[in-house]
Amino acid sequence: MDFGRISRRHLLQGGAALTLGAAAGLRPAFAADTTIGFIYVGSRDDYGYNQAHAQGAAALKKLPGLKVIEEEKVPETDAVEKTIESMINLDGATLLFPTSFGYYNPHMIKMANKYPKLRFEHCGGLWSEKDPKNAGSYFGYIDEAQYIAGIVAGYTSKSGKLGFVAAKPIPQVLRNINAFTLGAKLANPKATTQVIFTGDWSMPVKEAEATNSLIDQGVDVLTCHVDGPKTMVENAARRGAFVTGYHVNQSPLAPKAYLTGAEWNWEALYPKFVKMLQAGESIPNFYRGGLKEEVVKISPYGEAVPEAARKHADEIKAKFMGDGYTIFKGPLLDNKGNTVITAGTERGQKDPELEKMDYLVEGVIGATS
Amino acid sequence: MADGNIGLWTVPLAVLGGAIRVSTPFLFVSLGECITERSGRINLGLEGTLVMGAMSAYGISYLSGSPWLGVLAAGLTGALLGALHAGICSLPRVNDVAVGISLMLFGTGLAFFLGKPLIEPTAARLPAIDFGWWSDVAQVRAALRINVLFLLGVVLAPILYWAFKTTRWGLLIRTAGESADAARAMGHSVLMIRLRATMAGGFLAGIGGSFLSLFYPGSWNEGLSSGQGITAVALVIFARWDPMLCLWASLAFGGAAALGPALQSVGVTSGYHLFNAAPYILTLLIMIITCSPKRTLSGAPAELSITR
Numbered sequence: 001m002d003f004g005r006i007s008r009r010h011l012l013q014g015g016a017a018l019t020l021g022a023a024a025g026l027r028p029a030f031a032a033d034t035t036i037g038f039i040y041v042g043s044r045d046d047y048g049y050n051q052a053h054a055q056g057a058a059a060l061k062k063l064p065g066l067k068v069i070e071e072e073k074v075p076e077t078d079a080v081e082k083t084i085e086s087m088i089n090l091d092g093a094t095l096l097f098p099t100s101f102g103y104y105n106p107h108m109i110k111m112a113n114k115y116p117k118l119r120f121e122h123c124g125g126l127w128s129e130k131d132p133k134n135a136g137s138y139f140g141y142i143d144e145a146q147y148i149a150g151i152v153a154g155y156t157s158k159s160g161k162l163g164f165v166a167a168k169p170i171p172q173v174l175r176n177i178n179a180f181t182l183g184a185k186l187a188n189p190k191a192t193t194q195v196i197f198t199g200d201w202s203m204p205v206k207e208a209e210a211t212n213s214l215i216d217q218g219v220d221v222l223t224c225h226v227d228g229p230k231t232m233v234e235n236a237a238r239r240g241a242f243v244t245g246y247h248v249n250q251s252p253l254a255p256k257a258y259l260t261g262a263e264w265n266w267e268a269l270y271p272k273f274v275k276m277l278q279a280g281e282s283i284p285n286f287y288r289g290g291l292k293e294e295v296v297k298i299s300p301y302g303e304a305v306p307e308a309a310r311k312h313a314d315e316i317k318a319k320f321m322g323d324g325y326t327i328f329k330g331p332l333l334d335n336k337g338n339t340v341i342t343a344g345t346e347r348g349q350k351d352p353e354l355e356k357m358d359y360l361v362e363g364v365i366g367a368t369s
Numbered sequence: 370m371a372d373g374n375i376g377l378w379t380v381p382l383a384v385l386g387g388a389i390r391v392s393t394p395f396l397f398v399s400l401g402e403c404i405t406e407r408s409g410r411i412n413l414g415l416e417g418t419l420v421m422g423a424m425s426a427y428g429i430s431y432l433s434g435s436p437w438l439g440v441l442a443a444g445l446t447g448a449l450l451g452a453l454h455a456g457i458c459s460l461p462r463v464n465d466v467a468v469g470i471s472l473m474l475f476g477t478g479l480a481f482f483l484g485k486p487l488i489e490p491t492a493a494r495l496p497a498i499d500f501g502w503w504s505d506v507a508q509v510r511a512a513l514r515i516n517v518l519f520l521l522g523v524v525l526a527p528i529l530y531w532a533f534k535t536t537r538w539g540l541l542i543r544t545a546g547e548s549a550d551a552a553r554a555m556g557h558s559v560l561m562i563r564l565r566a567t568m569a570g571g572f573l574a575g576i577g578g579s580f581l582s583l584f585y586p587g588s589w590n591e592g593l594s595s596g597q598g599i600t601a602v603a604l605v606i607f608a609r610w611d612p613m614l615c616l617w618a619s620l621a622f623g624g625a626a627a628l629g630p631a632l633q634s635v636g637v638t639s640g641y642h643l644f645n646a647a648p649y650i651l652t653l654l655i656m657i658i659t660c661s662p663k664r665t666l667s668g669a670p671a672e673l674s675i676t677r
Contacts, residue, residue: 196634227592234491
């Protein structure tokens with residue numbers, strides 16, 4: 001069966017290459033034969049952050065008239081500037097996606113100033129008026145998907161104890177932990193989330209130890225925010241616990257244990273960007289979106305998810321997709337008993353205060369330092 | 370299944386479980402390095418060997434479906450890298466530390482390059498033996514699911530100790546390490562002894578790598594080792610080149626690595642960075658306690674370039 005997977009994969013790669021060749025032959029029919037460059041900080045098969053972007057790149061490869069070039073494992077140093085320069089000068093790239101956080105400033109900004117006619121799109125950066133107009137930053141409100149995963153986890157957990165393997169206590173991570181916990185409390189007001197910080201984005205042995213420690217404490221549903229969730233998912237499934245995924249769909253790794261997951265939806269967003277450019281419009285410099293804008297999505301529910309959970313989760317999802325829904329609203333206490341959002345205040349997704357989050361909400365067991 | 374809340378007992382249990390789960394790569398690399406260094410040479414490249422071993426074990430296990438073939442392949446890859454190290458070091462005026470560092474970079478780089486298509490697939494894993502059948506506490510049973518490689522390592526340590534002490538081969542390796550001239554006077558080729566010792570060391574380090582990818586954490590990715598090979602080399606120094614002490618030191622390091630996550634899981638959250646650094650603090654402490662300005666490290670082979 002495993003053999004089947006790799007050969008199918010290679011078949012697809014071969015197929016993609018053939019299509020590309022065919023598209024190249026037809027190219028004169030399209031006015032713009034655009035070359036798009038993707039740069040990843042890690043490996044694009046990591047079942048995580050980089051694979052999510054690579055799936056977006058793969059969606060672009062299917063479109064006619066586009067050539068996609070990729071480079072993996074580019075460090076967040078001036079190495080990325082060299083990669084960008086060679087993509088521009090050797091391959092003729094006109095649209096670039098340096099996808100890792102640390103590429104933004106100063107590297108991508110410097111390149112955008114040097115090549116003012118080309119377009120640069122960065123994932124996760126905070127574009128401001130000071131930055132060049134041909135640069136942009138986009139990101140997704142993935143905490144919406146984590147909130148829904150939290151609901152599912154809250155219903156599925158028998159012990160009411162959930163676990164979160166996190167890398168570092170930075171705002172994006174804390175926001176995911178908090179959203180996951182608030183979602184779980186919607187399902188089970190007594191639910192708690194135990195968080196363990198491993199200290200860095202890719203620490204497989206620490207992640208495995210954290211997973212085992214959480215399960216030893218009675219945690220029966222786990223999720224994570226690290227670069228490659230594969231270690232957590234596989235080790236939790238081996239111990240008989242359930243998981244919700246992150247970044248991409250990890251259900252092939254543990255079909256029985258996988259409940260649902262918070263995924264990026266770059267395969268929907270990137271073709272949108274390209275269409276904007278082809279139509280002669282410009283991509284908004286500061287682009288954000290959640291479930292409704294199709295920047296993030298939720299993995300299909302696993303078979304272990306109870307009916308009540310599906311119903312409740314779908315209900316909240318419909319609200320996100322419809323008029324909107326606020327996750328962070330007052331009165332909200334942190335886990336030390338301080339009020340962090342006063343009664344009557346609603347912090348919508350675009351609220352800049354949320355991008356500075358430095359607390360863990362009531363129900364999370366753990367500390368940021 | 371006893372769904373017991375065992376509270377604070379998790380911490381000692383996790384440290385015990387961690388000592389068993391995490392220590393195996395340390396154990397194999399340090400025993401391997403012990404053999405190499407006893408023959409008078411340092412192979413710092415074992416970090417690269419560990420990663421290459423992890424990658425080749427995963428690849429072979431995936432392609433053949435047999436994890437044991439993977440373990441063998443990891444050992445052979447390690448022996449090959451060991452031979453490369455020894456071969457280069459046989460040339461006149463070559464510094465073994467510098468060669469080791471370059472082989473460390475070479476091994477990790479080559480493993481990342483060849484391992485690219487292996488990140489996604491799932492390979493057959495090594496089996497575990499359930500030693501916790503007597504307990505109804507799920508946590509105890511999980512901690513006592515022990516891999517055969519760990520047991521092999523535990524048995525290997527006293528065997529090596531005995532072999533260094535009483536066998537002819539052990540004596541030869543020690544002679545090459547203590548005084549190359551003496552070995553030459555006895556009519557033995559020092560380079561040949563060191564070649565074999567380095568290959569044996571590489572073989573063991575490769576097997577240590579196969580444990581990482583085939584058992585725990587149990588898949589191939591590029592962050593897999595995160596410096597465990599280099600830590601294990603340092604561990605040999607504070608184990609005083611004694612295989613039995615290597616065993617205890619590896620267990621202590623494994624347990625220390627489990628301490629950080631375990632303490633966080635019971636709610637001791639302050640200073641987790643400090644607890645995560647526990648293995649390194651342990652190394653420093655032992656180094657400081659045992660060092661002395663008046664003499665060189667006791668037990669150090671006299672031919673080692675760091676002590677000479």
